[in-house]
Amino acid sequence: MTLTIGLSRMDRVRPLADGRVRVGSPETPVDVEVSLLPTQALFNQQLVDHTFDCVELPIATFVRLMEEGDENPYVALPVFPSRHFRLSCVFVNADAGISSPADLAGRRVGVPVFDMAAAVWLRGILQDHYGLDRVAPVYVTGGLEQARAGEEHPQFYPPQFTVERRGDASLAQLLADGEIDALYTARAPSTWPSDRVTRLFERPQEEELGYFRRTGIFPPMHLVGVKRHIAEASPELIPQLYRAFRDAQDLARADLWDSTALSTMLPWQLESLRESEDLMGGDPWPMGFAANRHTVATLLDYLRRDRLIEQDFSPEEVFAGPAQDFLLAT
The missing domain is CATH 3.40.190.10 (Periplasmic binding protein-like II)
Incomplete structure (x- = not known):
């Protein structure tokens, strides 16, 4: 064989x-x-x-x-x-006034692939441990570094979520330009670190270790x-x-x-x-x-x-x- x-x-x-x-x-x-x-x-x-x-x-x-x-x-x-502990993978526009997960309610949050494990874990963790309802943001899908007309692989978008599709620009650039407020990603965007793009958590390792100590989970x-x-x-x-x-x-x-x-x-x-x-x-x-x-x-x-x-x-x-x-x- x-x-x-x-x-x-x-x-x-x-x-x-x-x-x-x-x-x-x-x-x-x-x-x-x-x-x-x-x-x-x-x-x-x-x-x-x-x-x-x-x-x-x-x-x-x-x-x-x-x-x-x-x-x-x-x-x-x-x-x-x-x-991967994904709390280190939430990026925000520096001028969006976002200092905590609760601030993402009603904001435009980019996500390259809606059903990727990074996004599934983040939606669950931010709701259960930080009080952000998983349906509160507006999710914007598209390519992370290049404009993408279609999907990486077939997707299903449950009806309780508000989802927009952007095929005209990369999510990394949209975040830097302030057209989206935040980004859930498996890979850091090319526009970070910069004066326009920062992480949601200033000390993500401390947050992630705290999550591990509460749950015993390394996702x-x-x-x-x-x-x-x-x-x-x-x-x-x-x-x-x-x-x-x-x-x-x-x-x-x-x-x-x-x-x-x-x-x-x-x-x-x-x-x-x-x-x-x-x-x-x-x-x-x-x-x-x-x-x-x-x-x-x-x-x-x-x-x-x-x-x-x-x-x-x-x-x-x-x-x-x-x-x-x-x-x-x-």
């Missing part, structure tokens, strides 16, 4: 690409072809052409696919290669999916792939620990790792179902309250399919 794997360019998965971690066992190895792509290009390609057998997927989009039942082409693994943005027909034909692949991703992440941490030659451009790389693990009480990147059940349940709640999904899925259902007993025991 040759299995194609598509992933973003991240240290947690690089050991799979460079061959330090193999899928399968020495007796029954699985040949893999790993491609590392820019994140949005990977998603756009996979959600249209379904290129890869095993692939990193936007987690909110995967849950939306679950409503298609047997038509959902993927089985999910409790592997979350991308996580996942993506998960790993396997094509359903492959998983059903070869269910032994599911535990093999899970263990490979786990081992790759363990190696990525070991690389950060190795100070012989720094693997990143962070001058205090090892100290940053130790500080993060101390502040977060252990492993900041937990794998497996048990350690992430509450987190997944919270995301499902946010998606329902956004009305991006209608069904009352349980976290267990997210990982339904071949080898489910193994996945739920992780």
Whole structure:
């Protein structure tokens, strides 16, 4: 068997690409072809052409696919290669008079992709922890850095939200020009930092750490999916792939620990790792179902309250399919 794997360019998965971690066992190895792509290009390609057998997927989009039942082409693994505290990703026009989340009520807030996990988490967190009703802003969609006539991938806009589409200018420029007041984004806009664009939270790390201490959640943005027909034909692949991703992440941490030659451009790389693990009480990147059940349940709640999904899925259902007993025991 040759299995194609598509992933973003991240240290947690690089050991799979460079061959330090193999899928399968020495007796029954699985040949893999790993491609590392820019994140949005990977998603756009996979959600249209379904290129890869095993692939990193936007987690909110995967849950939306679950409503298609047997038509959902993927089985999910409790592997979350991308996580991010998104309170650092809310940007505001410096002249808009916005100093707190409550000030966003009635304002024009840009969002490149309405159902992206960054926006889902932010709408939920800002409502539950800062009192901003998720429907209070006017949401403006468009390309982050370039004008975009269409959508990154098919979108559904629940009727309780007020949504405007701007295809004539980038959201980054609209924010700097004051045509939108704020921006929820996965990637910092090119117009920041500047005297025209600032962050909503002056010290976002403090806010994000406070959120983590209250909830225990380090929000996942993506998960790993396997094509359903492959998983059903070869269910032994599911535990093999899970263990490979786990081992790759363990190696990525070991690389950060190795100070012989720094693997990143962070001058205090090892100290940053130790500080993060101390502040977060252990492993900041937990794998497996048990350690992430509450987190997944919270995301499902946010998606329902956004009305991006209608069904009352349980976290267990997210990982339904071949080898489910193994996945739920992780």
